[in-house]
Amino acid sequence: MSVPPALVYGLTGLFLFVAGLAGLISCAQLLRKILAANIMASGVFLFLVTIGHGRGGVIDPVPHAMVLTGIVVSVSSTAVVLALACRVQETANIHDLLKRRAGGDRE
Amino acid sequence: MMGLQLQSDCWLIWPVILPLSAALVAFLAKGQPRLSGLTGALLTALASGTLFLKVVNHGGGSYDLGGWQPPLGISLRGDGPAVLMVLMTAVTGLAISVYAGGYFQSRIAMGGKGRRHIVQERFFWPLWLLLWGALNGLFLSADIFNMYVTLELVALSSVGLTALSGKPASQVAAMRYLLASLLGSLSFLLGVAFLYKTHGSLDLATIQAALALSPPVALAMALISVGLMLKCALFPFHFWLAPAHANALAPVSAILSGLVIKGGWYLFFRFWQGFLPLVGDGVVVVLAGLGGAAIIWGAFQAFCQQRLKMLVAYSTVAQIGYLFIIFPLLAIGAGQGAAAVFYFAISHSCAKAALFLAAGSIFLQMGHDRINNLDGVRQILPITTFAFALAGLSLMGLPPTGGFIAKYMYLSLAVSQDSWWLVLVMVVGSCLTAIYICRAVSHVLSPRMVAGRSQVVVGASMEWSALALALVAILLGFIAPLPLGLFEVVG
Amino acid sequence: MIWQNWLLVMILLSSLVPGLIIFSLAESRHGLRTTLNLFGAITKMVLVMIMIVGIHQGKSFAVHLVLLPGLELVLRADLLSALFVALSSILWLFTTIYAIAYLEDSPNRSHFFGYFSLCVTVTIGIALAGNLLTFLFFFEMLTLSTYPLVVHRGTTEALAAGRVYLIYTLAGGFCLFLGVVWLHVLVGPVDFSREGVLSPLVESHGQTLRIIFFLLIAGVGVKAALFPLHGWLPRAMVAPAPVSALLHAVAVVKAGAFGIIRVVLDVYGLQTAKGLGLLMPLMLLASVTIVYGAIYALKQDNLKHRLAFSTVSQVSYIALGISIGHPLAIMGGMAHLVHQGLMKITLFFCAGNIAEILGVHHISRMNGVGRRLPLTMAAFTLAAMGMIGLPPMAGFVSKWYLGLGAIAQGQGWLIGVLVLSSLLNAAYFLPILYGAWFKEPEGEWPADSGTVGPVESHWMLIVPPVVTALIVLLVGLLANSGLSPLAWVRLIINARYGL
Amino acid sequence: MTGNESTGHRRGMGLVPLFNLVMLVALFAALAWGYLAPVSGSSGLAHRVDAALVESGVESRVTAVLLNYRAYDTLLECFVLFLGVVAVWSLRPFRYDRHDPSPGLILSSLVRLLVPLMVLVGGYLLWAGSNQAGGAFQAGAILGGAGVLLLLTSSPLLSALPRGLLSCGICLGPVFFLMMGLAAMVLGRDFMEYRGEAAALAIVALEVVTALSIGLCLAALFGGRRPEAGQEGAGKAVPSQDGGEGR
């Protein structure tokens, strides 16, 4: 039987992946989607590390390295998508301001 | 570097390292990014060219990074298809770089929101060279986790490039693109995890050697396939492609449609070389069905578009279908299927990039790209319209072009394997493609004259680079034996 | 010998290179453009003469270019291709002269002459094609180079005609492409020089060969304007006169007819085609087209539309000749390829003159044209006589051999078809002649552009139709002499069927 | 999806229709089934890593994998971070003012206390990286946190630094990594190949530089906008932790 804790965490990881996927698809607000994406990533990383716990107690360091790289990659993509969201938000605001100032005729 | 004892295949590393370092230089040299960008592009193209020639002469090779053997370390594999894609990226990339130089020069010269274009150019070159390096890394990589990292690099840089144009439409499209590719990368990573769980190694060759159908492997196959389909926008997952490719800057649209899409597809092909023997006919037919649906749906959408760049973007959605139709025949043909689909990928890349470059020049000159009133464009931009027409020919698969040879190889393979539904899809596909391409070309080439001499804004280097790329698409019609000779080369 | 092989490429380049240079010329460079055009036409004529002499002495010309392993482009000059090349180069010279004058002050001429030369290069390519793939290669490029000519005027009507033209020809192109690929899969690359490639497959793949034959003929038939596929031809009349002259006398329609000859005689071969029973349906289709074209020509009041429908019916004579299957009929068909080209181009030159000089487009308004344009109408009359098939003219020669072949093959009823079509030809040509010569002109001409000295208009407009009309007469009179197209066709038939 | 279908007002996920729920449960079941299926023993690369640990010049197995066996991955990952910063900067700067140009007394004094401490912890982690848990990424993360703190309080320390330093700092990591790789090639080995004693030295140098660069990049990512010349506004996104620990 594989090491029990790894089994439980592995299943949690898969669950987080599925929950994140559900959130990413069905959430309306953008910020919620990005949160879901991050949860999904954590789920995958959890699953990855539990793979390293093969039989016989020896722990495989390669998944750890993969997860470290994954965390850094996901933080930079989160930063980019948040910057994009704010950017779009800002132009939407300006666009709205211009429209209101111009009496709303200029579409 | 006198004392350098070059490792046998150290040439495999340069196409990846050179663009990445050129990107750093371009980022630091805030003063004139264009110069460093163009030199970087030229160096990378040269490196890719030498790699291609080396592999053609001495056969493929692999290169263990850090000196460690594959299961532990990462190795780069330079076999026939990989080097072919690297060469395709080099040729198309070089033309796009020259075009981009001219494009930003004329945009800045046009004045208007002056500073914005200077900032755009300052960030265009680092992002583009990073993307180029990532694509080369992706084509040459033989390690599945490394593929994940390169996929992520490709995704992030193309999103950065898409959002560069500053319009709200392009930034919403960039956001949607990034979310879709995040979803794709994560499901790809989970697939990689499952493969690692069952095979204990991250090297694709060792995994595919010991591949056997078991629940985790089946799951890995599904996850990886869905992830990569999202990346290359196959039919059910194509929602993000058209707005992103159409609203981006002219050179960026050419990069996205010509090159980035091929990255996702190339990995799909690489993985499915291992999965194909395991999987029953049903799954492969589903793949081909999705490809067929992509062709029909993409062509229909392209025909209904009012904007030229949207039409060309939806044409990408359709042409990707052609890349997936061939999967049922891959196992049967003795490498013919692979040769056909790779030749299609190459000729599509050149033709589509030329089409987008020409469309970009037309948009810049006319100020709009509404298809129905493009009169007089032929008069103002004769070379660009000629390039547009030639590129259109290659997409339609008419004789002098590479598209014709690819379509010929597809059809002869389909007919020899008696898969008549593929023949039907090919014929219907070419008719649909002909319809929307002819609509676009007839409007662009409309002989109606427009009074008065309007000032030509499009730079000469833009027109000639678009024409050069279109001529490459034509040339591909005649030099088929050279690239196809590579398909016997096994890395 | 090296120069022999390169002669074919030189023939192609002699019109391609001037064309590309003309493309890049500015609009205002009239002088250079005219010289380039004429220089290209004359060099091509000279090279073709050298080739014909070479073929007479039995030399062989061939150039190979490998596209794919097992797939190559071949240019080969055999007797049949020399016939079509000679026809194309001669008529291109006259059409160029005519076009230079016809488009005197119209815009966009660099583009026009560029595509014009491209179109002739592709037609010569079709003629010199050595195997089925090269034929397909140039056949589909013909569509692309002729489309801009059809839409040259840029009017909405022209664009609509162009769209219809594209739909027909591209659809035909895809059918042909499928047929060629299917054939290549079955039997490998089909070379025109090797006879009876398909005969071993008749028993095993009979049904497939019939389907492939249908696909090939459908693809080629679009350009040969066979009955159901001829819709684009009358609409394409909206193009300027030199274009309709070139398209309907030399390039497109003849390429289609030439394609039918190649498919029936060289790809399938007479025995295989007879064995599969393919000739009878083709014969019926050709006869239907002949009669249909002639009847519709009667109903047209616009001169160019009438000529267009007359072309539809006349081209099917060639298809008829081939489908009868007897060497005599084939000789008639091949001869008609040349004769019809000469006659039709003369008629279109004259129609162009009448429209350009007098602004008259409709036959009902053509009364008394003979008085104003005597030379043009004389040429028109000669060509019209030829079309009807009166004895001394070229048309009679080909119809005569068609009749002989039909009887020799036991298809007596075809004589009825030939006679009926001649009557119909007379029915739609003679009223024009009568009106032009014997009726008084009603009032002033809509747009009379005046005479140039003694001649009725600019000499470059008048000389081409007159010369081609004279050639029609000479070809008819000197049919038996060594130089006429008929003699050349007899050579072809001897070489192939040893008659 | 545990428990019952929680109804009630939910702006978040929106009412998950039954079909959606069923699909997700099925997906989870499939994943679990794939995970639990017994697979012939494959113990991963643990043994290979241990076998070659001596040559890698580092005791900690994760650092060995990260910076020696799969150094190419880490190189690309540094480029991902660099790319993230370039992409964020390429979007035009946001036009909004920092909320409180003059942070409260407590916050600024806390920051003045915390930042040196964080730099110290970062240094320790860097040093411990070779044999215990720690290494470039963790140290970089801590330094990044310190930078974020400085940004939040927009302390005067930031504006004192020269402007071009930030972009050089961001490029530092990838550039140094490339240099190390090329150096190995110059010495006649494969790209990024170093063994034994030389490896230990190389890895330590790599870790220091990468940590610095990651710290800068993470702070720049948080800063979220380009340090434009002549841009007023209180805090410029220039964290200041290149002093401090060092080896």
Add this chain to the structure above:
Amino acid sequence: MVVSAFDIILCLTLVWLAWHILTSPDHFKAVVLFISFGLLMALAWVRLQAPDVALAEAAIGSGLTGALFLSALRRMASVRRGERRLDRAEERYDDG
């Protein structure tokens, strides 16, 4: 290393947290929950004998990403009408 109660509780809390992050009505609450989710993940890494990853997750996963979300939240949520306008921006792009 038998499955201790701590592991099960930790996993259940992770699941509960994830569920609430995705379904909580208020954005700010979601982000705060996300930060605590990150910290608990760090705890899970420690439990799985992966100290390096725990450190990275705590510092980057919850710390920095949380800070990013908070600053983004402030920018986006500063104008409460922000969300609605974002959707309109998407609509505008659709008909563009």
